[in-house]
Amino acid sequence: MSTNYNLLGKGLRNLSILLILFIASPISLTMGFKALKKFDNTPQEYISYLILIVAAIIIIFTMYFAFKTFNVLLKAIFNN
Template structure:
């Protein structure tokens, strides 16, 4: 049982990007809900709904990206060559 260093470095880079997505997704959703409370006029309220949808899409992508990243890290650490 040995560690694949190249795959581990790829996984750690993806883990750093994942941390940024973990921070950005809730911030975007929060901005959308705050904009929804502030804006009442028709053109601006669409921006609030768009922010909420983008945030939810980013959240779903973050979960998928997390599963793939942890799969890469698992394969890098528990490789049997």
């Protein structure tokens, strides 16, 4: 059982990107809800819904990227 160092480097790079996504996704969701509260019954209300949709897309992508990253790390460590 040997470690594939090139694949491990890719996995660690993806892990650092994943940490940034773990921080950015709840912040964007919070910004969307705060914008929804602030722009209630105003013409700019569509901005808050746009922010919420983008935040939901980021959260879904973060979950997908997490599974993909852990799969790469498992392949690198266990050489499957």
